[in-house]
Amino acid sequence: MTNSSCSPVKPPSVTLRNPPSRNVTMLDARARAGLPSLQPPHARPAHAAHDCRETTMSTTTAPVDNGVNSDALLGARDALRESPAAAQFTWRATSEWVRGTHSKQTIDRFIGLGAEQQHKKAFVLEGDHPEVFASEDHAPTPVETVLAALAGCLTAGVAAVAQNRGIQLRSVTAVVEGDHDILGILGGDPEVRNGFNDVRVTFDIDADASKEDIAALVAQSQKRSAVFDALTNPTNVTVSVA
């Protein structure tokens, strides 16, 4: 039964297109991935071939390099299981109104591994609305930033899972679309929700792997995606005035 108009959360539908043999410069997955640098409290010996028994993977013997440090991530997983308090992270963005619908968000510090952490530099995002909303269009609409965040998270996941499964990636591109009935936010129709009605992600992946393995890669990256989870599951959000 469909029940889209009043839904609190909408499923981003992630689909796959067949990899066309195109040549795209290999992107530095590490830079794109935005993975927190998880230094395992006690380093664990890097095992050359990670055990992928469960996943019947390609039998490539050439070393796979997607720019993801799988061993560090797996080591961190095991270490954090032992000391779960260190796994409690708090992400933070600060925001400042500029003028009109334009605002700037700064992302600099976060808490994790039991300590205050800092990015290599402060990153600034901006939000505004387009001219069709009678705004000045200095920056993306925040809902677009949400779509971008979903793509960033899923793509990081694809790279990490591919590394772990010994799949060499050549290119990973994605188009993310969110259907939005703006009568909701305008208060024009009480039946219409404010958020997305539907989110679609279409990946285009060129890799040394079968169609099935690529499908499995994308499915697994959704399973472990924080932003996918945040969009698909209810979350308590408290807004207060300091």
Added chain:
Amino acid sequence: MTVQRTDVVIIGAGHSGLAMSRRLTERSIDHVVLERGAVAHSWRAERWPGLRLLTPNWQTRLPGGGYQGDDPDGHLAAAEVAELLAHYARQIDAPVQQQTTVEQVRADGDGAYSIQSDQGGWNARSVVIASGANSVPHLPDCAAALPSTITQVTTRDYRGPTTLPEGGVLVVGAAATGAQLADELARAGRRVVLSVGEHVRLPRDYRGRDVFWWMDRSGVLDERFDEVDDIVRARHVPSPQLVGSAERRAVDLAALRELGVELVGRLGTVRDGVALFSGGLANTVRLADLKAERLLDRFDAWAAATEAPVDAAVDAPHRLEPTQVDPSPRLMLDLQKQGITTVIWATGFRPRYDWLDVPVLDAKGRVRHEGGVVDAPGLYLLGASLLRRRRSTYIDGAAQDSLELAEHLAAHLQSSPRESALAAGPALV
């Protein structure tokens, strides 16, 4: 109060404790099995009447016993399992002391354990925890947010469709139990909404053989705990969507959907009487399909490579139909408005160790062990998911697990003879 002395105390007379008793008897090791109820208490008191094993009868193998009837491919009902285990206990002459609840186990300094029960105390050099992995129903926090007008039932307390109030039922959890109850309730004419999180799809039969035949023969069930990629995750894999039935019926999501069961995503929370579900259903279904395919690939690869003439005995390889789900499944369910009167929590169980006063539990309350050898000398665990191998999750795993752990246990008794205890004189406390 008198304290009885023995070499080994086994806690629990389910199939695990009984199998261990048999192994100790084989080695002439003095022991007692303490059971809070009657033999096979969990099958008598904690399962619903319509339950049948999802494993075939031939696989209900126990050391020196097990299924011996004339329907190897059938599936025992819960009451029949209880009967089989009671018979087994007599057959192996297990020293079971029934109606005896263990209330405390602690290490007693000189390498022995002191066991307190409501029927007196024991002193033993070794303790085998066989008290069951499925003791306490595990409910998500949002259970507390359900309106009081909704009847909440755990799968331990569920006793069949007619025992529920009239109206629709939300079944939360789509492992074996959730899938079976959705099937049973839909067949009884109930409206059923099934909340589906991560799950395991398996076909009842593949290439003309029961899926457990494949898992048994191909070695899948023999995969050891120390060979598995991520043992914590592997131990938490839900049970497969299978049911034991004469007509070999399917209870996977496609079959349930055909019965009219409405599939929704994982239950996220309940707010103001409205259940909110994840929008990620399509992905969990896709993952389960992919995982099922990989398992079938593995069966095929084994069949093609094995020495035994297996290929001749089975049908040609084929693949499962991809599972279809509503592309926009319901994300909200207003329970009262939609006529849902009951929520069944098929969200799994946790073991209960509140009597275990030995520091062997991890932060999540799980016993720390290596293949059943617990992190305290002389303490053993039996009957847990993937304890030593995939087979351990099933009744069929107890035979080999108990054999290996009994060997370890015997070596422990040998290496730490009870000299000091003997010197201490008769144990009267």
